[in-house]
Amino acid sequence: MNIGEVAKKSNLPAKTIRYYEDIGLITPLRDTNGYRSFRESDMHKLAFLGRSRALGFTIEDCRNLLALWDDQDRASADVRAIASEHLEQIERKIADLIAIRDTLSHLVQTCAGDGRPDCPILARLEKFPT
Amino acid sequence: MNIGEVAKKSNLPAKTIRYYEDIGLITPLRDTNGYRSFRESDMHKLAFLGRSRALGFTIEDCRNLLALWDDQDRASADVRAIASEHLEQIERKIADLIAIRDTLSHLVQTCAGDGRPDCPILARLEKFPT
DNA sequence: CCTTGACCCTCCAGCTACTGGAAGCCCTAT
């Protein structure tokens, strides 16, 4: 399989796939003309990567997950540790964003949003104790 | 005021303050020895920037908000537009993260997390339809 | 046989918003 077909099937841009090769996540073969030649196993890895990235795992997490996936003797605890850590980060991020959203939503609601210059949003950015 | 003092008062790293000067958000004066010399107005801008960034506004948003702040004849609608747009992005991000969290939290719960290799997390990354 | 267009290749630069570090000047105190 050439990169175009793989890109379509895995739903990843060709650029991204080349990048993943650059950083050693996959190692497709090469045809005599220099074109990358993807095996089924490469496709599987790319699909795995796509799903991992879609769940927000970092590239380094993906690298580790991929290694665990390849290792038939892995301990599920190792996988779970990565996922739990990631989950905690997500929870923290959600909490942060919700706090921001509440503040912002309140400010947007109290701003007239007309032609006049008075604006509680600017007032808050100007005066709120950091 | 030298940069160290400003950094302390504004709660921003000196590096960040220099960076903000580089990209034209502030333009402190210079002493004869080459040291940056910050006025009160620079401090205020930095505090404004700190709060805007803490609410997740991008640097470009900050630049625009700062310009509106400086402009006595601004229309609050312009401020509100920036904030609303940002708010919508936050809402989208929260929704995305919550979806991820739900998936991840379920997976983590169903994974034994022991010494055995079977793992629903890997199973999902391997098989879930993209 | 030649051309056209769709592929594919590599390499370099740029994105966001900083952050770290090196090399070196300045200022104050001892």
Added chain:
DNA sequence: ATAGGGCTTCCAGTAGCTGGAGGGTCAAGG
């Protein structure tokens, strides 16, 4: 005179791609 701390600039690196230049390859149509 020296030691320390603070200040300066400049360069490089972070994450995860993305865009573009410049060029080779391949299959189909004329």
